[in-house]
Amino acid sequence: MTKTKIPENDDFDLRNFLPFLLNQAAEQSSLEFQQIYKNRYGMLRTEWRVLFHLGTHGEMTAKQIGERALIHKTKVSRAVAKLAQRRYLTRTRDEADRRSEQLALTAAGQAVYRELRGIAERYDERMAAHFTKGEAALLRMMLRRLAGMD
Amino acid sequence: MTKTKIPENDDFDLRNFLPFLLNQAAEQSSLEFQQIYKNRYGMLRTEWRVLFHLGTHGEMTAKQIGERALIHKTKVSRAVAKLAQRRYLTRTRDEADRRSEQLALTAAGQAVYRELRGIAERYDERMAAHFTKGEAALLRMMLRRLAGMD
DNA sequence: GCTTGTTAGTTACAAAATCAACTATTATCC
DNA sequence: GGATAATAGTTGATTTTGTAACTAACAAGC
Numbered sequence: 001m002t003k004t005k006i007p008e009n010d011d012f013d014l015r016n017f018l019p020f021l022l023n024q025a026a027e028q029s030s031l032e033f034q035q036i037y038k039n040r041y042g043m044l045r046t047e048w049r050v051l052f053h054l055g056t057h058g059e060m061t062a063k064q065i066g067e068r069a070l071i072h073k074t075k076v077s078r079a080v081a082k083l084a085q086r087r088y089l090t091r092t093r094d095e096a097d098r099r100s101e102q103l104a105l106t107a108a109g110q111a112v113y114r115e116l117r118g119i120a121e122r123y124d125e126r127m128a129a130h131f132t133k134g135e136a137a138l139l140r141m142m143l144r145r146l147a148g149m150d
Numbered sequence: 151m152t153k154t155k156i157p158e159n160d161d162f163d164l165r166n167f168l169p170f171l172l173n174q175a176a177e178q179s180s181l182e183f184q185q186i187y188k189n190r191y192g193m194l195r196t197e198w199r200v201l202f203h204l205g206t207h208g209e210m211t212a213k214q215i216g217e218r219a220l221i222h223k224t225k226v227s228r229a230v231a232k233l234a235q236r237r238y239l240t241r242t243r244d245e246a247d248r249r250s251e252q253l254a255l256t257a258a259g260q261a262v263y264r265e266l267r268g269i270a271e272r273y274d275e276r277m278a279a280h281f282t283k284g285e286a287a288l289l290r291m292m293l294r295r296l297a298g299m300d
Numbered sequence: 301g302c303t304t305g306t307t308a309g310t311t312a313c314a315a316a317a318t319c320a321a322c323t324a325t326t327a328t329c330c
Numbered sequence: 331g332g333a334t335a336a337t338a339g340t341t342g343a344t345t346t347t348g349t350a351a352c353t354a355a356c357a358a359g360c
């Protein structure tokens with residue numbers, strides 16, 4: 001029975017492959033954090049991302065959000081539509097350039113943002129607690145570089 | 151016009167939030183690496199993951215792959231079906247437990263795996279080149295820990 | 301001014317992911 | 331042994347995403 005054993009030869013290990021590792025770590029943390037905003041606010045990942053951007057930066061256009069967060073414009077468009085429908089944000093046509101709209105959180109949106117921000121901060125601390133302060137800072141720096149955010 | 155300015159107060163920055171950073175970095179690298187196997191072998195992300203698992207570990211069941219890679223069983227099932235259809239792997243019913251099947255790469259599957267593994271190694275090196283050897287090793291360690299792989 | 305090209309954002313359609321229900325098989329417990 | 335529960339894997343229905351084409355508004359060249 002010529003059952004050729006697969007060449008274990010190379011020292012390549014999937015579990016050390018950076019794209020794989022990044023994906024696993026991201027998936028793990030996203031899933032965990034998702035429980036919170038999904039079950040509690042019925043929000044999708046893209047939606048809280050948009051909410052967070054508006055929360056931290058104030059008024060922005062859909063385009064600016066998409067650029068910063070690397071989210072495709074159709075996804076942003078749909079997330080904005082849902083958030084507007086839930087009265088978490090308002091759209092005001094920009095009179096200087098009437099193609100775009102300035103988006104801003106309503107009072108309700110800000111309230112949700114502040115709640116989620118608090119949860120996010122605690123969650124982040126819990127993750128960072130796996131490491132020393134220096135390691136955590138280095139990790140953030142490295143991830144920013146890999147994400148092309150530098 | 152009571153335009154309440156959003157509290158820029160807290161020093162919370164989305165761009166430092168670990169789940170966000172992980173997601174951005176993972177997305178960035180996955181998209182880039184995907185160009186290669188997608189354009190070249192018409193494979194989906196889940197498919198090369200399954201292929202890689204079989205390539206590095208030899209025979210496995212669908213369940214084992216799903217557990218290791220954090221992929222839902224329906225996704226694994228469909229990926230396995232496609233790889234089988236392309237004759238990259240064979241399924242052999244496990245006589246000890248006839249519910250499950252042992253999956254193994256065919257010669258063709260192994261050939262593709264080896265090619266992709268080479269590409270993956272070079273890609274990984276390029277990513278790691280952003281950092282010193284020590285930093286890169288630390289990064290992998292930290293990601294493994296965050297992914298719960300330790 | 302008018303044609304041509306861009307850009308912000310939306311929408312329609314196709315591809316993929318998620319969820320629930322199903323089959324076949326094995327394990328448990330009485 | 332037989333009923334009940336649990337498990338491996340598949341399939342179909344629903345959601346979500348990605349791709350393309352579209353509308354409306356602006357910009358540039360002439």
